[in-house]
Amino acid sequence: MTASILNDPFQNKGTAFTPEERHDLGLEGLLPPYVETLTQQTAQTYAQYQSKPTNQLKRQYLMTVFNENRILFYNLFSQHVAEFMPIVYDPTIADTIERYSHLYNAPQEAAFLSIDHPDDIQDSLKNAAAGRDIRLIVVTDAEGILGIGDWGTNGVAISIGKLMVYTAAAGIDPKQVLPVMLDAGTNNQQLLDDPLYLGNHHARITGSQYDDFVDQFVTSAEALFPNMYLHFEDFGRSHAAKILKKYQDKYTIFNDDIQGTGIIVLAAVLGALAISKQNLTDQTYLCFGAGSAGAGIAKRVYGEYLQAGLTPAEAKAHFYLVDKQGLLFDDDPTLTPEQKPFARKRSEFDHSETLTDLASAVAAVHPTILVGTSTQPGTFTEAIIKDMAAHTPRPIIMPLSNPTKLAEAKAEDLLKWTDGKALVATGIPTPDITLNGITYQIGQANNALVYPGLGLGVIAGKTTTLNAEMISAAAHSLGGLVDASKPGAAVLPPVTKLAQFSTTVAEAVVQSAVDQQLTKEPITDVKQAVADTRWTPKY
Ligand SMILES: NC(=O)c1ccc[n+]([C@@H]2O[C@H](COP(=O)([O-])OP(=O)(O)OC[C@H]3O[C@@H](n4cnc5c(N)ncnc54)[C@H](O)[C@@H]3O)[C@@H](O)[C@H]2O)c1
Ligand SMILES: O=C(O)C[C@H](O)C(=O)O
Ligand SMILES: [Mn+2]
Structure with missing residues (x-):
């Protein structure tokens, strides 16, 4: 082990490394002497976060914590889920995506795949996974980011952001996830004209070359990570449903927008x-x-x-x-x-x-x-x-x-x-x-309220597919959580309870898979299977 552990966000504890760890890892003299607890680090980062004057600056600050120390980031996020959701995720993420190439400072363990280099797909995925056991990929080609359109490689931030919500809401182990960007070009002239744009500077390639690119990605990823659940995000209207239809009977895949x-x-x-x-x-x-x-x-x-x-x-x-x-x-x-x-x-x-x-x-x-x-x-x-x-x-x-x-x-x-x-x-x-x-409380009808629990269910249940019955079970498990008697009640449960109802959704999904005999291994205790899969941020 060397000091490089300080640059590995999955292992870095920063000021929380104990004297013994500092000795064993050769970190003496590389950190301030006082040893902090995770609680102290979390309080310190939250205070810094609060001092930032705009949502974009708050997000940029949180992303530096994310880049350096995933356990600290998720401990902080999980303590402030409702407050951080609009910062880490929608709507602030839209602004981040538009400015991604200008704000860029780290690749954030994403896999960047280019339509110009299909032969590199397998190695790129392996390099980005770096030996980790990948159970969940969020992939985008960024043709239809939210409602803001085509943002090319900048769209990688939606894959990263959706995965952050998976972990904060449903405890998906951040070591087991991989954000993927499929760069097939962009038709966004503003990006093509921008010398700082970090993606391929050419128009979107469509037709069979695009289909082959997606196919090479899907087959390579499925071969490398056989227990992986594959989430598609923000593909364009002409591709999203087609891709879902093509692969949904073969692999455990999900299109979030649909x-x-x-x-x-x-x-x-x-x-x-x-x-x-x-x-x-x-x-x-x-x-x-x-x-x-x-x-x-x-x-x-x-x-x-x-x-x-x-x-x-x-x-x-x-x-x-x-x-x-x-x-x-x-x-x-x-x-x-x-x-x-x-x-x-x-x-x-x-x-x-x-x-x-x-x-x-x-x-x-x-x-x-x-x-x-x-x-x-x-x-x-x-x-x-x-x-x-x-x-x-x-x-x-x-x-x-x-x-x-x-x-x-x-x-x-x-x-x-x-x-x-x-x-x-x-x-x-x-x-x-x-x-x-x-x-009046206003429910947030955003797929972020359901995809984390759904994913937790699929991963915990090691399901062989994601089918209409499992999807329907997820919807019904949420609909029952509303307090219909209160005047002004929201039509959906509040984001403050996201972590709780993600468990409810996951259990409904696993139960449905068990009932349909669609789990790779027998499951006797559904609640236990979900609880065992949930990761919690701690050193
Ligand atoms: N709340 C959520 O969870 C959630 C989830 C997915 C998408 N969305 C939002 O929904 C919007 C659409 O996303 P999408 O992925 O379906 O995109 P899409 O491009 O597939 O669909 C947009 C549709 O709107 C149509 N449209 C465009 N201009 C119109 C007009 N003037 N009148 C009527 N229709 C018009 C388009 O022709 C297209 O069919 C985005 O803003 C996205 O952020 C919200
Ligand atoms: O990303 C979101 O906030 C929801 C949805 O997936 C969208 O595309 O708008
Ligand atoms: Mn979307």
Whole structure:
């Protein structure tokens, strides 16, 4: 051992190295003499964090702690989960991604794979893993980062950030995770023109060369890490669902934007219906922005109508998708495969040619549930919301586009426009709102509330796949955690309890896998399997 241990974030304890360790590791004289406890280090870093004047500076400071000492970072993060989530993750992460190349100071143990060097994929993954037993990868190609678009190699920060939430929320061992960036080029001209941009300075490569690149990554990673759960994040609309379909029966994989968002929104809908005491099968669902997330959510909620006993045709009659062109009709040659099942017939309407925007669609179909994943800010206008609220006593409204600047509406406005009747969840965290003497808590319908627990379940259960039953079990385990009796109650459990309900979700997932006999090894005690898998930050 040499002093290099101080540069290994998985082993470094900094000022907490004991005199014996300093002697054995050859660290004498390399650290200030006083030996701190983890508690003291955590208090010192938290005070420094608090002294930073902006969210971006707070995040940059936290990332230096992350770079140096993972145990300290996660001890700090796990003590302040709700406070740190918007700093470490969405919305501050969006700003970090836009400025990544300019702020860059460390590769943060990510694997950077380039479409220009496919022969290096295997070695790159091995180098980044550095002998660690990798159980979880988050991979992005950054074509559709949140709603901010194509950010090329800068998007590696979303893989790193999603993994940080996995560990803080669900205790996934940080030594067992690997962030991966697939650089297939970028169509973001601002990056291509920027001499400091750290990714490939060429346009995105698509077609078979792109498909082969992804395939080489997937097959290499699966061969190198056979017990690994593979999470896809923020791929573009034309690739995300295709990749999921191609690999989901073969490997244990997950698309967060499609599946994770589907689970959290279904849970939020179930929570809202518990409050309004209404039935799901009486609802009319309108999706605004039918891309990866929008179509993924619609599919998950639709699955729930089938479980309730409706036929596919009966269930589909409750769903409407609106995208750029307006209400989606089945004669539209530009529909994606995911939109097609929900496209309507023109004959259902007297003047279908007029249904070319959200306002006309809302006026025509009177939705009771409105979910926004359009990336178009402010599109849930007062007029549209008032029209919706005129036809249903408790409209369920979820402006989910991230980050904050892209949300379809603010929760406060939705409550004001509906006189407190709307049951709202937002993609980013929203502070409590007081209106007419009632304090409303706003649930955060962000996939971060569910993917950590889901992943913990898959990893703890050593499941052979991730299927619709396991996904549905995850959604139901969350929907039951809402206090429906309290006026102003949120439709989802609060982020302050994220660590607790991640265990609930994980147990539901393992139980489902056990029931379906989809675990690689027999599991007799589900709770124990989950508890044994949870890592805690300590020296
Ligand atoms: N809260 C969450 O957990 C969560 C999860 C995933 C995605 N999102 C957000 O949802 C948004 C979409 O993400 P995605 O991955 O589905 O992207 P996407 O590109 O796959 O989908 C966006 C869709 O919106 C459509 N659109 C664009 N302009 C429109 C307009 N003027 N009117 C109607 N539709 C329009 C696009 O055609 C596309 O179909 C992003 O802002 C993202 O941050 C939120
Ligand atoms: O990253 C988030 O905050 C949620 C989601 O995956 C998104 O793409 O917006
Ligand atoms: Mn995403």
